[in-house]
Amino acid sequence: MQKYSKQTRLLLAVDCIVFGFDGEALKILLIKRGFQPEKGNWSLMGGFVQPDESLDQASNRILKELTGLEGVYLEQLHTFGDPQRDPIERTVSVAYFALIDINKYKKQISDDYHAEWFTMKRTPKVIFDQQEMVELAKKRIRYKAAMHPILFELLPSKFTIPQLQNLYENVFNTAIDKRNFSKRVLATGLLIKLNEKDKAGSKRGAYYYQLNMHNYYSKFQAFMNFIPNPDSISAS
């Protein structure tokens, strides 16, 4: 026996939703699609799965080809298989999401790859069912960030507590009391205070912190319960 005869073979694609944070707002990365149909329209980073690569390999390859990004946090989200989702030919797409620090790659992405960052509120129309993918990805990162420290992936390796709080407030779209916030994050034991200040945000300056990588891995499973308003967060 060599093959499963009589079965139909389908195109399989990967689409990546790339989230970034620049200290101000949570953003997603889009590019202008390079081929028909919908050529020139805004799209997620997507491409076809090749015969010899796994899905994780495909998503990493596509992300690198379209943005130069490599070694970033990338996680499978959901697979979309509506028969009509691509008008040209049936294509099933495995969606992934990535989390990166915008500033680390800002110049490279815009100069070399012509991708652009958009805030959540001002995202242009994207092709096919990609809006649905983006919505699901937003729900998933909120859901996961409520219990796991994944949002650190969006920050530079040195960051301040006000920056971190700003990120959480963005992702959960809520205001958090800064006294309670700093107590909680410091209580996790995940942060190491540095003898250095970020003077960009204020005159007084805010201390930099970095992740305690040992504690990070051991506490990844159970971080803090950070759901400010659980009803606003959806199931995976």
Add this chain to the structure above:
Amino acid sequence: MQKYSKQTRLLLAVDCIVFGFDGEALKILLIKRGFQPEKGNWSLMGGFVQPDESLDQASNRILKELTGLEGVYLEQLHTFGDPQRDPIERTVSVAYFALIDINKYKKQISDDYHAEWFTMKRTPKVIFDQQEMVELAKKRIRYKAAMHPILFELLPSKFTIPQLQNLYENVFNTAIDKRNFSKRVLATGLLIKLNEKDKAGSKRGAYYYQLNMHNYYSKFQAFMNFIPNPDSISAS
């Protein structure tokens, strides 16, 4: 433009992990595979996605064809795409998990379809990478059940609090104090007490409850935080 030329098409399959609870233990359903390779060996409910159906439709169809189950809780889990996972030909598989009340379908499943239930501890070897799928599914239901009331899908429409507690103790593999347990579940407002007792489990009998469906849907997003030992539960 009619097709994406030059791209390779792949086989796409669906595999369903069916969980059931019989009042005693959490079990999964397996069948003897009906075709080569691995014909006759224990397998999840699987089949190929057809050209005109979505992934959700495919999983529902396959579950019905192989077990007669219809209208049950079914949720997409993860997509497995290692190029070598099927030795005959590359096949990417979208895994789903289902939750059912074993007793409701027990006779039908064993008599008509020759599927069998196995406890978690005594699961036989399954084909390909299906063991990995089962492990991931177990993690996922624990993870989700810690915050959402999905485990009611495993119970009959009338159930007792000791039965419910037994289910939670099974899924989380832990002992729970019965006073605290009943306080918590009753406090959710999801249960309606019936004027009827289950006398099977004890002489005195335990009151039956049923779900308050209105509250069930409105409280689905935020149930109770039921993680008894967070470190034992893995991320999705």
Add this chain to the structure above:
DNA sequence: CCAAAAGTGTTAGCGCTACACCCATGA
């Protein structure tokens, strides 16, 4: 010296956990 952001402590209330005894009934 003033504006703007960083940093820090206390209290009250709620929720969770721990814990033990009585009830109902079939055998």
Add this chain to the structure above:
DNA sequence: TCATGGGTGTAGCGCTAACACTTTTGG
């Protein structure tokens, strides 16, 4: 009547949320 499982109440503790003032320093 006794063994078995069902059902219930309370007290202490820990965690969380609410809340305001001082510090620093560039302009």
